[in-house]
Structures are given as structure tokens and as C-alpha cells.
Amino acid sequence: MRRQVPLVLCFAFGIVMALTEFSPHQWSKWINEEVIDWALVIGPFALVIAIATLVQTHWTRIRRRTEHWQYSYLVFGGMIIMLLIGIPTFLNKIPFLSKIGLSFGQKSPIFVWLFNHVQVPMDATMFSLLAFFIASAAYRAFRARTLEATLLLGAALIVMIGNVPIGDFIWNAVMPFGENLPSDARQWILDNPNLSARRGIILGISLGVISQSIRIILGIERSYLGGVEGE
Amino acid sequence: MIEKLMNIDRRYVFILVALAVIIPSLLEVNLPITISQPTRSTYDYIEDLAPGSTLMIGFNYGPSSLAELHPMAKAVIYHCFEKKIRVIGMTLLAEGATLGDEMLKDVAAEAEAVYGEDYVYLGFRPGATQVLLGMGTAIDSVFESDYAETPLAELPMMADIKNYEQIDLVLDLASGSSTEWWITYTNTRYNQQIAAGVTGVIVSQMYPYLQTKQLIGLMPGLLGAAEYESLIGRPAKGTEGMSIQSFAHLLVFGLVVLGNIAFFIQRRQAE
Numbered sequence: 001m002r003r004q005v006p007l008v009l010c011f012a013f014g015i016v017m018a019l020t021e022f023s024p025h026q027w028s029k030w031i032n033e034e035v036i037d038w039a040l041v042i043g044p045f046a047l048v049i050a051i052a053t054l055v056q057t058h059w060t061r062i063r064r065r066t067e068h069w070q071y072s073y074l075v076f077g078g079m080i081i082m083l084l085i086g087i088p089t090f091l092n093k094i095p096f097l098s099k100i101g102l103s104f105g106q107k108s109p110i111f112v113w114l115f116n117h118v119q120v121p122m123d124a125t126m127f128s129l130l131a132f133f134i135a136s137a138a139y140r141a142f143r144a145r146t147l148e149a150t151l152l153l154g155a156a157l158i159v160m161i162g163n164v165p166i167g168d169f170i171w172n173a174v175m176p177f178g179e180n181l182p183s184d185a186r187q188w189i190l191d192n193p194n195l196s197a198r199r200g201i202i203l204g205i206s207l208g209v210i211s212q213s214i215r216i217i218l219g220i221e222r223s224y225l226g227g228v229e230g231e
Numbered sequence: 232m233i234e235k236l237m238n239i240d241r242r243y244v245f246i247l248v249a250l251a252v253i254i255p256s257l258l259e260v261n262l263p264i265t266i267s268q269p270t271r272s273t274y275d276y277i278e279d280l281a282p283g284s285t286l287m288i289g290f291n292y293g294p295s296s297l298a299e300l301h302p303m304a305k306a307v308i309y310h311c312f313e314k315k316i317r318v319i320g321m322t323l324l325a326e327g328a329t330l331g332d333e334m335l336k337d338v339a340a341e342a343e344a345v346y347g348e349d350y351v352y353l354g355f356r357p358g359a360t361q362v363l364l365g366m367g368t369a370i371d372s373v374f375e376s377d378y379a380e381t382p383l384a385e386l387p388m389m390a391d392i393k394n395y396e397q398i399d400l401v402l403d404l405a406s407g408s409s410t411e412w413w414i415t416y417t418n419t420r421y422n423q424q425i426a427a428g429v430t431g432v433i434v435s436q437m438y439p440y441l442q443t444k445q446l447i448g449l450m451p452g453l454l455g456a457a458e459y460e461s462l463i464g465r466p467a468k469g470t471e472g473m474s475i476q477s478f479a480h481l482l483v484f485g486l487v488v489l490g491n492i493a494f495f496i497q498r499r500q501a502e
Contacts (some may be wrong), residue, residue: 035366060465075471105330105380106354115329131479135248136241139486153487161484163431163454165262166477183265195438199395202439204488 007219014217054079085111155189162186236493244486251482255475261466269441270458273426273448276400277307282315284399285392289409290322290331296406297330302456302469303428304404306336310463312342312349316498317388319398321353323362323409328355328372332378338351347386354378359409363416367395392441395421400447404428410437428455441494 013035020032058072089105091097103109144150163169167182175181215221277286288308292300298502311318320331335352344350353374356362365373370393371383383389391397401423403410410427419424424447427437431452440446450459453476 033368036361036368038373039361040356040358040365041264041386043356043361047357094385107332112329112333116333120297122406124297127295128297131252132245132248135479135483135486136244138483139239139244139490140241142487142490143346145494153491157484157487159323160480163451164477164480164482165264165473168265180265183267187267189437190435191442194435195442198436199439 003222003225006225007222011217011219014213051079082111082114085114131139155193158182159186159189162189233493233497237490237497242477243261245323246488247482248479251478253399255478256349256469259471260474260478261470262477264457264470264473265459266458266461268453269449269451270455271443271462272369272398273307273402273428273450274310274459274462276336276424276426276447277314277316279311280314280316280399283317285317285321285366285397286311287321287398287401288331289401289403289405290320290327290334291324291409292430293324293326294330298472299430299456300404300406301330301334302453302467302472303450304331305338305458305467306343306456306459306463306465307402307428308335308338308350309342309465310459312338312344313347313463316346316399317392319353319392320350323359324407325355325357326376327425328393344436347381348388351383351386351388352378359412360416363412364420367417367421369394395423401425402428405433406430407433410440410446414440418445426450431488 016031017035053163054075058075061072085104085108086106091102092106097103105111118191126201142153142155142156162182162185167186168180171182172179180182213220216224243396244380280286286307288304290304307319310316318335320335322331332352332354335350336343339346339350346352353370354377358374362373368390376382377386384388395401395417395458401413401417403425405427407430410425410429410433413423413425413427418425425445427446428450429437430454431454434449436450437446437449441449450456452468453472455465457473458469460466460469
């Protein structure tokens with residue numbers, strides 16, 4: 001029963017929602033809009049599950065003393081502080097707290113300060129480090145060993161130099177022909193070989209999504225229910 | 232010698248990257264920007280909108296992509312305010328909520344735009360797909376109030392904006408898959424016109440949608456920001472950043488060429 005009810009619900013909603021996409025009838029439209037409203041209500045539950053999973057994962061790491069388990073305390077610390085400041089907006093109605101300058105919610109100066117002065121610099125730093133590692137990796141690994149690697153290398157170099165103004169600047173200063181050739185060549189690569197390859201990938205993914213959706217709707221694919229396959 | 236060159240300590244590469252960024256920042260180098268067609272299409276579309284039209288901006292990025300997408304957001308929002316185009320801000324990512332709010336406030340202060348009349352900020356709601364589909368029926372069924380918790384019914388600008396039918400263009404500023412969600416759920420279903428401004432790493436993914444006109448325009452990373460700033464005649468962080476990035480790209484270009492020369496010499500010697 002624990003598996004049959006979700007399977008029946010999945011089948012019914014999958015079939016009904018797919019059919020409503022093809023029918024302009026007002027009932028069909030009403031069903032579609034109504035189910036989307038339900039989904040909007042269900043959406044926030046995903047956040048609750050995400051938080052529960054995060055807590056469970058890090059609590060297990062602390063309990064088992066796995067590698068770098070100490071950092072899990074930082075995760076809890078950060079989460080608890082942001083939740084304590086971001087959620088209890090009802091506390092804003094207490095005059096004493098307002099008097100001493102404490103406010104809560106996403107627009108609270110403390111919340112905004114923590115976001116701007118902790119999260120923003122940390123995220124930006126992590127992303128900036130990529131520049132160093134990419135430069136080092138490109139130097140070491142990007143070698144024209146085969147014909148395919150040479151083609152890839154050539155395309156990458158053209159896109160890299162055509163993507164910044166200095167490419168056109170140097171080219172126009174040195175070459176008497178082909179104004180803005182680096183950026184034009186980059187655009188051609190993006191518009192032609194890149195587009196063709198991407199379209200193939202998109203079609204492949206889409207066909208995969210359709211076949212997987214049919215398998216889920218028909219109850220052939222059941223791994224989303226958890227547990228062991230076929231249990 | 233060649234062996235040494237090929238196995239150079241990566242810390243030397245790191246120092247070179249740091250210098251390639253620091254020196255041009257100190258010298259304030261400004262290089263001319265060539266405008267690409269996808270950015271020009273975005274600009275032209277907004278430029279051709281009549282005063283009083285509405286543009287919805289999705290701030291679908293977090294702090295890690297702020298350097299690339301914030302200058303783009305600033306340039307487009309300023310352009311809209313200058314043209315008296317109304318702006319609705321929203322986000323499908325929790326991290327984007329504060330970024331979008333601050334960005335709209337900053338540009339509005341600069342352009343003297345009035346909240347509730349020239350722009351509205353809706354903030355964040357969880358469940359991206361359902362949010363996009365829900366707004367097709369009624370925006371206030373998803374965002375019953377704005378980011379400051381004012382009911383939408385109390386905002387004069389929202390009096391005649393009910394769903395996508397009253398939105399002339401959606402501009403998705405994205406560091407992830409959100410542009411594809413907008414295309415799938417709003418362009419295909421509601422025929423909503425969409426443009427995108429995305430981080431450099433996902434630009435190539437967007438080209439099939441440009442060809443099919445599911446995207447009317449595309450701003451590629453920091454370059455897109457610099458191009459848009461050039462188009463509106465207000466060089467700012469995008470232009471500044473692009474000149475600096477130029478030297479970093481030139482360095483990586485040089486390193487790759489050098490590495491390959493060393494590789495070929497070594498291979499010839501081995502033969």
C-alpha cells in the first residue's frame with residue numbers, strides 16, 4: 001500500500017497534466033491551473049526536506065568524526081544564526097527589541113550586513129580562485145596531442161581572445177585586413193559548430209527526459225520512491 | 232630547460248595571474264568594446280519599447296556571479312528607467328533576493344525612479360517551475376505581496392499588470408539553468424518574449440535558443456555588461472572589468488601557446 005498509493009497518484013497526475021497541455025477546454029485549463037496552485041503549496045516543503053537532510057548529513061559527520069568533521073559545526077553555526085535573524089519577524093513588534101536596535105527578517109540590517117559582509121565576499125573569493133586554477137590547468141593540460149585536441153585547442157584560443165576587447169585591439173593595430181576578426185571568428189564558432197553540437201545535446205537530453213518521464217508515469221521506474229528496486 | 236618549463240611550479244602561474252589582474256586595475260586601462268549581435272538585439276528590443284511598457288527582471292544569481300551579472304543588471308535597469316519602462320524584479324533563487332533588492336534601490340536612487348510607480352520588487356518564492364507557471368495565470372497568486380510585504384493591490388504600478396500578457400519582455404540574469412526554465416514554461420506556453428544575460432560559462436548553451444528566437448537577445452557574461460554599458464553610453468564596472476579581464480585572457484593564451492611549444496620541442500627531441 002505504501003508504494004501503490006504514490007504510484008497511482010503519479011500515474012493519475014502525470015497523465016492528466018500531460019493531457020491538459022493539449023486541450024484548450026476551460027475545464028482542462030481549470031485543472032491545470034488548480035494543480036499548479038497545489039504545486040506552489042508543496043514547493044516550500046522541498047526547503048524543509050533540504051534543511052532536514054543538511055542537518056542529518058552534518059550531524060552524522062560529527063557523530064562519526066569523519067574527515068574535517070569540525071567544519072560541520074560551522075555549517076550549524078551559520079545556519080542557526082541566519083535562521084534566528086531571518087525568520088522571527090514577529091519579534092519586531094516587541095518595543096524593547098526595537099529600542100535596542102534589534103530587528104529580524106530578511107530586511108533586518110543585521111541579516112543584510114551578514115549577507116553583504118560574510119556571504120558575498122566568501123562566495124566571490126571562492127569563484128575568483130577559479131581564475132588561478134584554470135590558468136594553471138590550461139598551461140599544464142591543454143596540449144595539441146591529437147587532431148581532436150588540436151581542433152579543440154584552436155577553437156578555445158580563438159574564443160578566449162575574441163571574447164575580450166584586447167583581441168580586436170591588437171589585431172586591428174597589427175593587421176591591415178579583417179577588422180575585428182578575433183571577435184567575428186569567436187561569434188562564428190559560437191553561431192555554427194557550437195550551436196550544432198548544443199542542439200544535438202539538447203535533443204538527446206530531451207528524448208531521455210521524455211522516455212524517463214514515461215517510465216515514471218507508468219510505474220516502470222520506481223527509484224524515486226526510495227528503497228531497493230522492486231522491493 | 233624544456234623539462235623545467237613544462238613542469239613549472241604552479242605558484243609562478245598564480246603570481247602571473249595576480250599581476251595580470253592587479254597591474255591593469257591600477258593603470259585603469261580602457262579598451263574599445265566591439266558590440267556583438269546578441270547584445271545589440273537585447274538593447275534594440277528594449278530601446279524600441281514604448282514608455283510605460285513593462286520589463287520583468289529575474290535576478291537568478293548568487294554572490295559568486297555578482298561580478299559578472301550585477302553590472303549587466305545595473306546597465307539594463309538604468310536604460311529602462313531612462314526610457315520610462317516599468318521594471319518588475321523577482322528571483323527564483325533565495326540568494327538572489329537581497330542582491331535584487333539592493334540593485335533596484337541603487338539604480339532607482341540614481342535615476343530618481345519611484346517605488347510602486349516605476350518599479351516593484353517581488354522578491355523570492357520557492358518552487359521555480361510552479362512560480363513561473365503560476366505567474367502566467369496571475370502574478371498575485373504567487374506573490375500576494377512584494378518584498379517589503381506590501382500587498383500588490385496597494386501598488387499603483389501593479390493595477391494593470393496581472394500576468395505575462397502585460398509584460399513586454401522578461402530579462403533573465405542567470406548563473407544556472409533558470410533561462411531554460413523561462414523558455415520552457417513561459418515562452419513555449421505563454422509566448423512570453425525572453426532575453427537573457429548569463430555568466431560566461433553558460434553562454435554557449437544559449438545559442439540554440441537564440442537561433443530559434445526563443446531568446447530575443449543574449450548578453451554574454453562580463454563582456455555583455457561592457458557591451459550594454461557602451462550601447463547606453465555609460466561605461467562602468469563592466470567596461471572596467473572587461474579591460475582587466477583582457478590581460479588575464481591574454482596571459483592564459485600566452486601560457487597555452489608556450490606550453491604547446493615546449494610540448495612540441497620535447498616530443499621532437501624524444502623522436
